[in-house]
Ligand SMILES: NC(=O)C1=CN([C@@H]2O[C@H](COP(=O)(O)OP(=O)(O)OC[C@H]3O[C@@H](n4cnc5c(N)ncnc54)[C@H](OP(=O)(O)O)[C@@H]3O)[C@@H](O)[C@H]2O)C=CC1
């Protein structure tokens with residue numbers, strides 16, 4: 001058997017000889033020969049060792065070849081466009097295939113940013129960015145990293161929401177893996193069709209709750225693709241280690257079912273056993289194909305499946321649900337930071353949520369856990385400071401029988417309250433959090449009421465004097481159209497006193513001669529660093545304490561100059577440094593809990609996390 005290293009040297013030697021002879025024709029032979037050798041000799045096929053019943057092993061016709069010439073220019077992982085230097089143009093048969101100019105990556109970046117800035121429609125920038133990703137991956141990531149605050153609203157919320165709604169019409173080349181009901185019984189084979197084998201993180205959706213836009217079926221693929229581009233740009237994971245997956249079990253979206261350009265299965269959603277079996281097959285195929293340490297991030301599933309999937313697989317797989325857990329961690333971080341602006345402790349606050357689904361109850365539970373740890377009281381006790389409103393009104397004890405299981409812990413004794421305004425007036429929260437997916441629900445009256453009882457005031461809480469200065473208002477719903485209120489509304493209606501952050505970004509607001517800068521309370525601050533921390537420590541399970549560790553790390557990154565602007569999150573321009581700190585805290589927790597498999601533990605985890613991060617600068621080719 002020839003080892004892979006020896007085989008590679010052999011190939012390179014042949015290539016060199018070919019170059020010397022300048023015999024371009026025989027490259028085809030070389031590629032064919034490489035396929036033959038890889039299939040037969042170098043173990044290029046990593047198949048299940050068991051044969052099938054008739055004794056024949058099923059083989060994936062996997063092949064690897066050295067890209068050169070025209071093929072190299074069309075390989076997004078290696079293409080550098082005009083940045084190929086003269087030497088590489090000679091060595092890789094690029095002469096004549098490129099115009100004579102040689103351009104640095106920096107100049108290419110400047111050129112593309114200039115071009116993107118000419119577009120008036122954000123969706124057109126999105127499409128240009130996707131084209132770039134398919135053409136030149138390193139340039140795409142360089143742009144995204146260097147211009148993160150400008151491009152995040154494009155590849156992520158809000159524009160990615162519109163892209164998903166129109167995915168069928170703007171669809172050019174497939175990105176990611178589509179696993180539909182048609183693939184039932186064959187999911188392992190489908191995974192093997194993916195060209196990369198060393199996968200570290202999968203973001204998977206079934207498209208049923210895409211942002212606050214509802215069921216977008218198979219077109220939800222834009223979300224895993226977008227989230228994974230942030231794993232690389234913000235968290236430093238290798239693009240080739242990231243796999244976006246959409247599970248297509250149909251859609252109940254009537255408009256999509258009628259849309260001639262819809263790309264998914266044209267049927268209503270499969271539910272119950274049929275759904276559960278497909279997901280079960282998927283989860284075990286992933287583990288079988290990629291091993292125990294591949295991270296699976298559930299994204300934008302509807303809550304009737306999300307909680308169950310998380311509970312079912314959190315003890316057998318390295319999984320987390322971004323909407324439940326990532327959102328909880330980012331909001332807790334913002335609240336810990338906000339205490340510096342409003343005074344008091346977390347347990348001095350009273351919380352009211354509009355929306356009691358994945359995001360709402362996920363956040364509520366993590367806040368209650370943190371308060372319970374800080375005050376050394378039971379979680380049942382700390383939950384009493386948190387109230388939630390759903391589409392039927394305030395969640396109270398008299399509704400308990402009919403509530404979904406994830407709402408039951410929040411059913412406290414209270415008289416019924418049908419509207420948010422009534423609930424706000426009755427509960428008098430210091431923190432109001434919107435996670436309903438419904439825009440414009442924080443009305444003028446709601447914000448004014450929040451401002452009226454969160455003035456500089458003295459409040460007695462269990463004989464302790466607490467000073468409350470400002471209302472904290474978080475409008476988490478995405479995209480912008482679904483935001484519970486705008487930044488301008490929050491600042492104007494509260495007469496400039498609200499501490500405000502939102503899921504989708506808003507521009508700074510001028511009010512009474514002062515500029516107010518809203519923060520972005522979005523799980524994008526957490527999941528890239530959390531994922532990096534899990535991967536660098538070789539963690540095998542995700543635990544709540546890791547989410548708390550991520551929150552602490554994020555809150556600690558808010559600097560004095562950010563607080564001075566009223567911000568409770570650090571700017572995204574520092575996100576890679578922030579992600580390294582989050583990763584280090586998460587990894588440290590994984591080691592502490594005995595869940596880390598990468599041994600020995602690196603001494604300086606921040607430095608180690610930074611050293612593991614993908615850098616999109618072009619590499620030099622032999
Ligand atoms: N900023 C961020 O990082 C994140 C933001 N989000 C956003 O949060 C939103 C909700 O997501 P998620 O929690 O997963 O969704 P869910 O569907 O799980 O929950 C939505 C909740 O809102 C309630 N609701 C819906 N309409 C109303 C209404 N008119 N008045 C009061 N309550 C209402 C629902 O009530 P009922 O149960 O009665 O139907 C339900 O409790 C989405 O817009 C999403 O984009 C989500 C994750 C992260």
Ligand SMILES: CC(=O)C(=O)O
Nearest residue numbers: 211300323478522523
């Ligand atoms: C941000 C996010 O995950 C959501 O809106 O669903």
Ligand SMILES: [Mg+2]
Nearest residue numbers: 299300322323
């Ligand atoms: Mg989400």
